[in-house]
Amino acid sequence: MNLISAFIHRRFAHIRHRWLGELSLALLLPIGIYITLGFGLSSTAPDIEDVPKLAWLIPGIVLMIAFSGGLFAIFHDIFQNRGSGQFYGSVYVSPSTPSATVMSLTLSVAPEGAVRSILAMVILQFVLGHLYPVGGQISMVFLILFAIFIGTSAGLTLGIVAKDAITSQLTVLLLLIGLGFGSAWFVPLDVFPESIQPLLSVLPTSVLGELSRGFLIGTPHSMVLLIIPLGTLVVWTVINIFLFTRISTE
Amino acid sequence: MEASVSLKKVGKVLNGRSLLAGLSFGIERGSIMAVVGPNDSGKTALLKVISGFSKPEYGSVFIDGKDAQLRRTETASMVGFMPQEINLDPQLSVLENLQFHGRLYRVPRDRMNRRISSLSERLDFKQFIHEFPGDLSSGYQRRALLCRTLLPDPQVLLLEEPTGSLDLRSQYIVWDFLQEMRGSKTIVYTTHSIREAERVHDRIVIMHHGHVALDGTLDRLLENTGELFHFQIHFRKLPKNLYETMSKVTTVVSPSQVGQVFDFYARERKVFFEIIKLAMKEELIDYSANKVGLETLIMTSTES
Numbered sequence: 285m286n287l288i289s290a291f292i293h294r295r296f297a298h299i300r301h302r303w304l305g306e307l308s309l310a311l312l313l314p315i316g317i318y319i320t321l322g323f324g325l326s327s328t329a330p331d332i333e334d335v336p337k338l339a340w341l342i343p344g345i346v347l348m349i350a351f352s353g354g355l356f357a358i359f360h361d362i363f364q365n366r367g368s369g370q371f372y373g374s375v376y377v378s379p380s381t382p383s384a385t386v387m388s389l390t391l392s393v394a395p396e397g398a399v400r401s402i403l404a405m406v407i408l409q410f411v412l413g414h415l416y417p418v419g420g421q422i423s424m425v426f427l428i429l430f431a432i433f434i435g436t437s438a439g440l441t442l443g444i445v446a447k448d449a450i451t452s453q454l455t456v457l458l459l460l461i462g463l464g465f466g467s468a469w470f471v472p473l474d475v476f477p478e479s480i481q482p483l484l485s486v487l488p489t490s491v492l493g494e495l496s497r498g499f500l501i502g503t504p505h506s507m508v509l510l511i512i513p514l515g516t517l518v519v520w521t522v523i524n525i526f527l528f529t530r531i532s533t534e
Numbered sequence: 535m536e537a538s539v540s541l542k543k544v545g546k547v548l549n550g551r552s553l554l555a556g557l558s559f560g561i562e563r564g565s566i567m568a569v570v571g572p573n574d575s576g577k578t579a580l581l582k583v584i585s586g587f588s589k590p591e592y593g594s595v596f597i598d599g600k601d602a603q604l605r606r607t608e609t610a611s612m613v614g615f616m617p618q619e620i621n622l623d624p625q626l627s628v629l630e631n632l633q634f635h636g637r638l639y640r641v642p643r644d645r646m647n648r649r650i651s652s653l654s655e656r657l658d659f660k661q662f663i664h665e666f667p668g669d670l671s672s673g674y675q676r677r678a679l680l681c682r683t684l685l686p687d688p689q690v691l692l693l694e695e696p697t698g699s700l701d702l703r704s705q706y707i708v709w710d711f712l713q714e715m716r717g718s719k720t721i722v723y724t725t726h727s728i729r730e731a732e733r734v735h736d737r738i739v740i741m742h743h744g745h746v747a748l749d750g751t752l753d754r755l756l757e758n759t760g761e762l763f764h765f766q767i768h769f770r771k772l773p774k775n776l777y778e779t780m781s782k783v784t785t786v787v788s789p790s791q792v793g794q795v796f797d798f799y800a801r802e803r804k805v806f807f808e809i810i811k812l813a814m815k816e817e818l819i820d821y822s823a824n825k826v827g828l829e830t831l832i833m834t835s836t837e838s
Contacts, residue, residue: 289636294623297630368587369619372681376584378638379610533589 287384289394295357299396309479317345321470328471335414335501336527342408343424343496346471350401351489352429354435355442357393359456362443366531376532383525385532390436397432398425398522420499429494430513433507435486437520444527467491488513537583538563538720539690544593546579546744553579555744556593561737564717568731569724570828571741572836578618578722580741581692584722585615597690613638614688618695620675622667628678629663632685639686646685653681658707672699680708691715693723697730707735728829738828742836755831762787762826765794765806770817780809788834794819799826799834 299306322338329340365371375385402425409415416424438459446452464470467489473481482491491509498505538753539561546554548556553576561567570576582588586602586609595602597609606705618722622631629650636646654660657677659670667675668786676699683691697705712721713734725731732752740755748755772794780796781789786809787799796813800806806823 286637287641290634293637294626294630294634297627298625301627365623368582369617370621371623373587373617373619374615374635375613375623375638377587377610377613378635379607379640380638381607445777533587 287380287388288391292395294394295396295407310400310403311407313492314345314349314407315411317348318342318408321345325470328475330472332501332503336411336412339416339501340497341470342405342412343500344467344493345491346401346405346428347406347431347469347492347496348460348464349434350397350431350469351438351463353397353400354393354432355456355460357396358389358436358439359443359446359452361389362440363446363449363452366443372532382510382529382532386440386521386525386528389440390433390524394429394432397435398428400531401428401432405480406450416500421500423499424496427492427499430517431489431492433517434492434513437517437524440521440524441527443475443533444524463487463489466490474492487510488516537752538565538598539722540596540599541584542594542596544583544590544595546576546588547581547591548579552744554583554590554726557744558593558744559746559749560741561720561722563720565713565736566716566721566734567723567737567739568735569722569739569741570726570728570731570832571747572832574838575629575741576744577741578694579744581615581694581722581724584690585613585692586610587615612689613687613692614683614686614690615692616679616683616694616696620667620672622675622678622682624666624668627664627666628659628670631667631678632663632682635682636685641686649685650681650685653684656711657681658704673701673704675814676700676765677704677708689719691719691721691723693721695725696723697725697727705730726830728827732828739833740832742793746829747835752828756826759826759831763800763803763806764822764826764830765800765809766822767793767813767818768820769796769813770819772796774814776813776816780812783808783812809814 318341321341325341326337329337332340348530357522360371367373368376405421405424442452442456446455466484467487469489470483473484473490476484491512494503495505495507497503541559544554544557545552557580565830569580569593571577579588586606589603597612600609602609602701622628623634626634632650633646636650641649651660654663657680659674659677659681662670662674667678670678676696680696682691687790697708700708709730715721716736720752735752737750739746740751772791777791777796780786783805785800785802785805787801789796789798791797796809798809803823
């Protein structure tokens with residue numbers, strides 16, 4: 285618990301020092317994405333009875349904000365501070381084990397990511413003028429946490445394996461765009477060729493998209509599918525612990 | 535005295551290059567050990583291996599009798615490592631950096647706050663504690679780094695160039711403080727400052743190519759050299775045959791030619807006059823004659 289608390293305090297301190305930028309981003313990013321994607325992609329959103337067309341898009345935007353928040357926070361932190369002469373050098377020689385460090389790092393982003401994503405959900409409902417069911421919104425928080433953890437796992441892996449800043453930032457950008465569209469967060473899966481639809485539908489991020497729409501706008505969904513993001517997280521965490529061990533010892 | 539840190543045949547290889555070559559020695563509890571040597575001699579590698587940051591390819595490190603690899607969590611909490619680089623989090627203030635480190639080492643909050651207050655006062659940087667590391671001079675950054683290392687109150691302190699980039703007054707502040715810990719903490723530090731190593735040590739280890747070239751107290755090391763003197767005679771032009779003649783004098787030790795300078799050692803001062811007699815026909819520019827000190831010891835023991 286001490287280690288988790290240490291990393292959470294550190295994240296809060298980072299945010300406190302640049303609170304204006306963080307707050308502006310938290311308030312403007314959802315609106316920015318909504319305007320950009322809402323105008324461009326509203327025609328691709330399926331028609332659902334008693335629900336505005338753009339209400340389909342909002343869960344995807346919220347998941348993207350959760351995912352990218354986790355990814356960017358951890359990726360930059362690890363990439364910039366991972367060397368032996370950098371900040372994480374002092375973490376490597378501490379009594380904390382790599383597994384505890386990886387899990388604490390992952391969990392440390394959850395509070396800020398959750399606040400950011402919930403705020404985005406509230407703002408977007410206000411902008412759209414449509415209120416989702418309260419029960420669905422509470423369940424959505426659960427999926428937001430999954431999206432954050434998948435994002436932090438991706439950020440951790442990329443932060444560790446990245447060779448240089450330009451290539452890694454390009455990779456992050458492609459990953460965000462690829463997942464945003466390929467996971468049916470912004471467009472329905474049926475816009476893709478039929479041959480790749482089954483593959484895309486079992487992506488952990490696609491499952492989160494499907495479940496979030498099930499919770500918020502009542503589209504058909506299966507809770508059993510939750511095993512996919514859960515399993516992905518477990519496997520990815522183990523991989524990240526292994527990778528972190530590799531960089532923490534010369 | 536009981537060993538606080540023990541190395542048993544510790545070897546470290548990086549990119550096919552041997553950084554540490556089967557080192558075996560113990561470091562007495564509560565002692566101060568200065569590690570000196572030229573660049574690339576293995577000083578940093580030694581500290582990194584003891585701190586647990588670097589894994590030896592072979593051999594074992596024991597901290598307080600516990601294997602540092604097998605019982606890493608236990609041994610890591612006993613060791614404080616201060617690297618040469620300023621590895622504070624640049625996005626946190628100095629205080630936040632210290633608090634993070636305190637939590638990392640599970641220091642109870644009350645104790646942590648007391649120690650931060652007393653250490654920052656003792657190391658004379660309390661007025662800068664709310665600043666970001668990047669806004670401080672390198673001297674204050676190093677003091678903050680030392681404070682961070684001391685915060686969990688480790689038994690063993692591994693300090694890489696602890697007074698590098700500090701002004702003279704700050705060096706005294708740091709060393710006065712560290713010397714107060716003599717007897718209670720084991721301090722191992724690397725330095726390029728001969729003066730510092732001569733002044734603050736219970737033991738000096740001179741490293742070369744990953745080996746321990748010399749090991750002992752300064753007096754003992756100098757004792758082993760006997761009454762050795764170091765001479766240098768600077769000629770306008772040093773002829774080859776004269777160099778060979780002077781080198782063949784049986785009382786001349788380790789002769790060498792550096793440019794137009796004849797460099798040699800001898801057990802007695804009078805050898806210098808014998809050499810001068812031989813060299814009288816040539817134009818002499820300058821000379822120096824010194825009793826061998828740590829600097830010469832390092833130079834001679836680390837000659838390739």
